[in-house]
Amino acid sequence: MEKRRLGRTGLMVSALGLGGIGFIGQYRKSKDQALKVINMALDAGVNFIESARAYFDSEEIIGEVMKTRRKECYLATKSYLRSAAQMEKEIERSLSALKTDYIDLYQIHHIQYLYELENVLGPNGAYAAILSAKKQGVIGHIGVTSHNPKILEEVLRTNKFDTVQYPFNPAETEFYEKITPVCKELDIGSIIMKPLCGGRLKSVESALSFILSHDISTVIPGCVTPEQMALDIKVAGEYRSLAGEEKLALSEEIKNLPDQFCRRCRYCEGVCPQELKISDVFRCEEYLILNATYARNEYKSLEKLADSCLDCGKCEEICPYNLPVRDMLKRAHGRLSKGKFEDFVVNLVRKIGIYDRVRKLYFDIFRRIPER
Ligand code: SF4
Ligand code: SF4
Incomplete structure (x- = not known):
């Protein structure tokens, strides 16, 4: 597995990482499958696993594997909480869920507006708590994530963050173009989310090859099934810049993406x-x-x-x-x-352990996957 430098963290991370968003809700539902995905990734040399406090049980699932394989990877996670007091507790919760005493990268999750950044960097802001954990040797590096290309350059120019996580894929290139020069100048590692444009791009091989051929540190697709993981590993081993026909097919797919699709430009x-x-x-x-x-x-x-x-x-x-x-x-x-009634029913069938059977029955009758 190809390794790349994660900016000034100096960590050599696998070009293909693993995003923990795919494990949301899997602890009770398909824990074995999720564990298999993580083990497959580690076996293939993926050494960067990323999650979030907001992803429900994702950290817990990753923690199950970390009990025995912690030394084989770098762990990253993130939190939405904005005050120092909240963040201090949040880091403890992450450490406990991930079954580790050290997190390589802790990120401020989802900075969308400059006033949020001001709060986070203020004297009682979340950044101070992560910095303090770093000084205590509990956190290795500090990162930031955002879906707002308009403010990200300003966020990075504070020079407070070692990494940045943002969306980049063949249909959404605005971030990459804006941010790459800043990342290079300040030696900030780049972590790519939304590689398939929120699941809209079906040409997984082309989309991942496209991203891996660019100047990024690591891309973190969220895999739910072992089959998805196997495909991502295969692409990471074989990718090359897209040639004529593949390029054409991909631009055709992008052209045919549903019209009603927000590109997050925020104008x-x-x-x-x-x-x-x-x-x-x-x-x-x-x-x-x-x-x-x-x-x-x-x-x-x-x-x-x-x-x-x-x-x-x-x-x-x-x-x-x-x-x-x-x-x-x-x-x-x-x-x-x-969904109040649906929430009640779904929680009930989950509680009595027949959720998967009901879901399959729904699919057999209506030939479509239920929303939850
Ligand atoms: S709705 Fe349109 S303008 Fe607003 S963020 Fe989405 S793409 Fe941009
Ligand atoms: S229609 Fe007006 S109020 Fe409604 S979302 Fe658009 S700009 Fe805002």
Whole structure:
């Protein structure tokens, strides 16, 4: 497995890492499968595993493997919490879940606005707690993650972060173009999330080859099944710059991506009189396919929900992709707000241990995967 330098951390990480988002909700549901995926990755030489406090049981699952294989990889995780007091406790929770006494990289999760950065870097902000843990030898390095290309250069220019995690794939290249020169200048390691554009790109081999051929440190696809892991390992061993036909097929796929697909540029948010975090609403909707509980919790935690939209249409005037933003918001709100009765039923079938059988029955009858 090819190793690359993770910026000024000096860590030599595998070009293919493993993202822990795929393990959300797997502890009770398919723990053995998740453990198999992690073991396969380590066996193949993947030495960078990443998770988040927000990914429910993901850290716990990774921790199961770390009981015996901790020395074989670098561990990274992250937290949304913004105050020093909260973060201090959060690091303890990560250490306990991951069954380790040392985390190689702790990241401030999802910085979307500069005021958040100010809070985080302030005297009582989360950064101080991570720095203190670093001085105590519990944390190795400090990173940051974001879905907002507009502010990221400013975030990195504070020179407080050793790594940055951002979305990059053949359909979303804006971040990479903006951030790579800054990463080079400040020697910041780059960790790539959303390599398949939130599951929209089906040409896994081409998309991963495309990313690996660029100047990044590591890409961390979230694998759920051993088959997905095997494919990613194969691509990481064989990838090369895409040639004519593959390039053409990929651009054709990108052209044919559904029109109603938010690219997270956030131009609309600058003009919204309600200051709605429009792209965050769509991000939560994306998560429905992975784990509806997680998606709904994320949605509920937004400052304003999509039903506060005034229907003024300013977002649609500015959206460079001509998206019908208002209709999309209504749809997203509908999908993310329903479900009290479903939540009750799903929790019940989970509790009595027949969730997988019910899910399969649903699929057999309706020929589609249920949302949760
Ligand atoms: S809705 Fe349009 S303008 Fe707003 S973030 Fe998405 S792509 Fe950008
Ligand atoms: S239509 Fe709604 S979401 Fe769009 S700018 Fe107006 S208030 Fe904001």
